[in-house]
Amino acid sequence: xxxxxxxxxxxxxxxxxxxxxxxxxxxxxxxxxxxxxxxxxxxxxxxxxxxxxxxxxxxxxxxxxxxxxxxxxxxxxxxxxxxxxxxxxxxxxxxxxxxxxxxxxxxxxxxxxxxxxxxxxxxxxxxxxxxxxxxxxxxxxxxxxxxxxxxxxxxxxxxxxxxxxxxxxxxxxxxxxxxxxxxxxxxxxxxxxxxxxxxxxxxxxxxxxxxxxxxxxxxxxxxxxxxxxxxxxxxxxxxxxxxxxxxxxxxxxxxxxxxxxxxxxxxxxxxxxxxxxxxxxxxxxxxxxxxxxxxxxxxxxxxxxxxxxxxxxxxxxxxxxxxxxxxxxxxxxxxxxxxxxxxxxxxxxxxxxxxxxxxxxxxxxxxxxxxxxxxxxxxxxxxxxxxxxxxxxxxxxxxxxxxxxxxxxxxxxxxxxxxxxxxxxxxxxxxxxxxxxxxxxxxxxxxxxxxxxxxxxxxxxxxxxxxxxxxxxxxxxxxxxxxxxxxxxxxxxxxxxxxxxxxxxxxx
Numbered sequence: 001x002x003x004x005x006x007x008x009x010x011x012x013x014x015x016x017x018x019x020x021x022x023x024x025x026x027x028x029x030x031x032x033x034x035x036x037x038x039x040x041x042x043x044x045x046x047x048x049x050x051x052x053x054x055x056x057x058x059x060x061x062x063x064x065x066x067x068x069x070x071x072x073x074x075x076x077x078x079x080x081x082x083x084x085x086x087x088x089x090x091x092x093x094x095x096x097x098x099x100x101x102x103x104x105x106x107x108x109x110x111x112x113x114x115x116x117x118x119x120x121x122x123x124x125x126x127x128x129x130x131x132x133x134x135x136x137x138x139x140x141x142x143x144x145x146x147x148x149x150x151x152x153x154x155x156x157x158x159x160x161x162x163x164x165x166x167x168x169x170x171x172x173x174x175x176x177x178x179x180x181x182x183x184x185x186x187x188x189x190x191x192x193x194x195x196x197x198x199x200x201x202x203x204x205x206x207x208x209x210x211x212x213x214x215x216x217x218x219x220x221x222x223x224x225x226x227x228x229x230x231x232x233x234x235x236x237x238x239x240x241x242x243x244x245x246x247x248x249x250x251x252x253x254x255x256x257x258x259x260x261x262x263x264x265x266x267x268x269x270x271x272x273x274x275x276x277x278x279x280x281x282x283x284x285x286x287x288x289x290x291x292x293x294x295x296x297x298x299x300x301x302x303x304x305x306x307x308x309x310x311x312x313x314x315x316x317x318x319x320x321x322x323x324x325x326x327x328x329x330x331x332x333x334x335x336x337x338x339x340x341x342x343x344x345x346x347x348x349x350x351x352x353x354x355x356x357x358x359x360x361x362x363x364x365x366x367x368x369x370x371x372x373x374x375x376x377x378x379x380x381x382x383x384x385x386x387x388x389x390x391x392x393x394x395x396x397x398x399x400x401x402x403x404x405x406x407x408x409x410x411x412x413x414x415x416x417x418x419x420x421x422x423x424x425x426x427x428x429x430x431x432x433x434x435x436x437x438x439x440x441x442x443x444x445x446x447x448x449x450x451x452x453x454x455x456x457x458x459x460x461x462x463x464x465x466x467x468x469x470x471x472x473x474x475x476x477x478x479x480x481x482x483x484x485x486x487x488x489x490x491x492x493x494x495x496x497x498x499x500x501x502x503x504x505x506x507x508x
Contacts, residue, residue, distance in 0.1 A: 030293030033265045040194070040227040040234035041185050043129035043161040045262070047071075048099040049087055050316035050332035054305030055272025056286025058256040060243030061204065061217030062272075066103040066334070069123035069167045072219045072241075073179030074202035076121040076169030081105060082337040092326035094132045101125040106170065120170030123181075130160040159189040167200065174498070177204040185236075187227055198224030198236055208497060211479060213447050217243040238263040251276060251374045251381060256286075266291040272303075279375040282307040284318070296323035305330075309375065312336045358437045358501075361416030364391040368411055370400075381446070386411050392434045392504070395452035401444040412439030418503055425474050430505040433465065433490070437501055448495045453504050455490040463506040465490040470501040 049067035052059035059067075063075030066085045080103055089097035106120040167181025181200040186193060202219040219241045226235040243258040254274040261267045272286035288294075288301040305318030316332040366386035374381040386396040392415055414437040417423075423432060433455045453467060463485050467478040478494040485506065492504065 030290070030295050030297075031266075032295065035264050037264070038234070039237045039264045040229070041161060041163070041187060041196075041222070041236055043097070043127070044163060044185070044222055045237050045239075046089070046091075046097060046129065048089075048097075048125070048127060049085070050305055050318035050330040051274075051282075051284065051307055053320055053330055054284035054286065054303050054316070054318035055256060055274060056270040056288040056301065056303040056320075057260075058243065058258040058270040058272030058286050058288075060202075060219055060241045060256075060258050060260075061215045061245035062243070062254070062256045063202075063204075063217070066101040066123055066125075068169065068179070068202075069101055069125040069165050069181060070099075070127070072202035072204065072217050072243075073123070073167035073181040073200055074169045074177040074204040074217070074219075076103070076123050076167060076179055077119070077171050077177035077204070078169075080121065080336070082108070083334060084337075085332065085334040087330055087332040090329045092322050092328055095129070097127070097129045099125065099127050106168070120168060120177075120179075122166065122168045125163075125165040125167075127163040127165070128160065129162075131158050159187075161188075162186045165200075169202070175206045178202070185224075185227065187229075192229065194227040194229050196224055196227045196236070198222045208448065211448075211495060212246060215245045217241075217245070235263065258288075270301075276374070280309045282309075296325065299323065357419065358414050358416035358435055359419055361414040361437065364388055364393065364413040364415050364436075366391075366396070366411055366413070373399075391415055392454055393436050393451060393502075394454050395450070397450040398442070398448070398498075399446045400442075401446050411441035413437070414439070418501070422470070422501060426468065426503070426505060427475065427477075429507050430466070430468075431508055433504045433506060435501065435503040438499065442498055445498045448497055451494050451496060451502070453490075453492045453494070455485070455504055463508075465492055465504055465506050467492050467494045467496070468503050468505060469496045469499040471499065475503070 047053045047057050048070045049065075051065075052062075052067060052071055055062070059071045061072075063072040064078040065075070065080060066083050068075030068078075082105060083103045085099075085101040087097075087099040089099070091097055102124045104122045104124075106122065109122060163183050163185045165181050165183040167179060169177055169179030172178045179202045183198050183200065184195070185198060186195045200219065200221050201223070203217065205216045207214055207216065221239050221241070222236040223238060224236045226233045228234075239260055239262040241258060241260040243256060245254065245256040247254050252275070256272040258270040258272070259267065260270075268288055268290040270286060270288035272284070274282055274284045276282050283306050285302075285304040287303070290301070294301045299321050300323050303318060303320045305316060307314060307316040312335055314334045316334075318330045319327055321327045366388045368384065368386045371383045372380050373383050380401070382400045384398050384400050388394055391413070393413060396411070396413070416435060416437075418426075418432050418435045426432065451467070455465065465483050465485050468475040469478060470476075478496045483490050483492045490504070496502070
């Protein structure tokens with residue numbers, strides 16, 4: 001199957017997006033939220049990972065790596081394999097942040113191995129934010145002295161914030177992923193400290209719109225009782241986020257949109273872009289705008305960076321300006337362990353019970369060609385095309401993402417008739433001509449399947465054939481427009497999501 005090469009469209013879209021993201025000069029002072037600065041653990045607002053930060057934090061619907069522990073725990077359900085990550089953030093004014101994370105597939109966790117939750121992954125994260133050890137300790141006893149109001153230095157100290165997170169994401173259904181994370185938070189300044197716990201919740205949903213695949217994301221972060229200092233409790237920076245992500249071209253430009261509403265600030269919207277320049281190099285940028293203006297100036301919402309993949313390692317860099325305060329630089333390193341490839345999280349066999357098998361089914365033999373088209377931190381993308389001259393389903397083509405170098409088992413397709421329990425669910429007035437059941441070999445499918453269906457018998461002559469695929473809510477018609485049948489049979493081309501059962505039917 002010939003790979004799509006948009007050529008100049010890549011660069012045109014990239015340059016246009018850069019122009020749209022360029023921040024305008026400030027028109028005036030930004031409006032400050034009435035309760036700004038009233039929450040504790042403000043370091044939880046500081047994004048982790050160079051890739052998400054370079055995209056201005058537009059990552060709620062993109063999260064598909066170990067950093068999903070922070071951004072959206074549902075993203076842990078995306079097959080990634082065992083991995084470790086580390087990020088150093090050289091913040092402004094001498095402040096710094098370290099983040100370390102580890103990802104463990106659910107099937108490697110003993111008590112989850114044989115449960116439905118094994119089809120996911122657990123992630124751990126350690127977020128450490130600190131100041132230099134040069135803060136001066138002063139008693140403040142001289143503040144009322146008009147001649148010498150400055151108290152003498154009584155020593156030096158430092159302050160630090162720490163959060164340890166454990167999260168799990170799993171596939172609730174073929175299109176829906178859910179996740180939750182629990183974090184332990186500690187803040188310390190000199191000899192005073194406070195502790196608390198918080199909960200993160202997230203969801204990711206894949207859907208098709210206008211024949212394109214999108215991912216929607218939602219997350220609630222920092223649900224908890226707050227931290228108590230000196231007999232007074234300060235709430236956590238609770239935030240609600242919703243996002244949308246779409247890859248404009250196959251293996252090309254990724255566009256992500258995020259809307260967030262913190263409890264202690266105005267809503268903000270972020271647009272992030274990621275453009276692969278090759279299978280190993282990635283260019284990223286983004287811009288975040290807060291309602292009533294960015295507090296540190298328009299340019300403070302900007303982010304940019306790049307990424308590079310080499311074998312099992314990936315390196316990422318991002319910078320983000322903070323107006324007069326300076327610029328933050330982040331460096332990230334990720335390492336993916338070599339592990340045996342596991343099936344993709346959303347298996348077609350989960351859509352309907354296994355007992356609903358086709359009647360009079362025969363196994364279809366295909367000539368299969370797999371071509372690697374892209375290497376990325378998320379694995380190897382293959383172009384797969386299967387052709388059979390004898391089967392009614394003459395051609396199956398799709399993109400597949402695999403990890404650990406495995407290409408997956410041979411395709412398993414059965415051709416026959418729907419059992420009664422599925423046939424009666426067809427839309428009123430439709431009669432099946434032929435049906436297909438998909439089994440193994442479709443792991444890691446990304447996007448839609450391209451199918452070519454042929455029905456050679458003339459019994460349906462003069463009628464219109466429609467192609468249907470099975471969903472959790474019943475049969476859904478493919479957006480192919482159908483085809484008129486003649487004495488020579490029917491031929492229908494369709495683009496459909498991955499399912500377990502497909503059927504060609506005519507309306508009586």
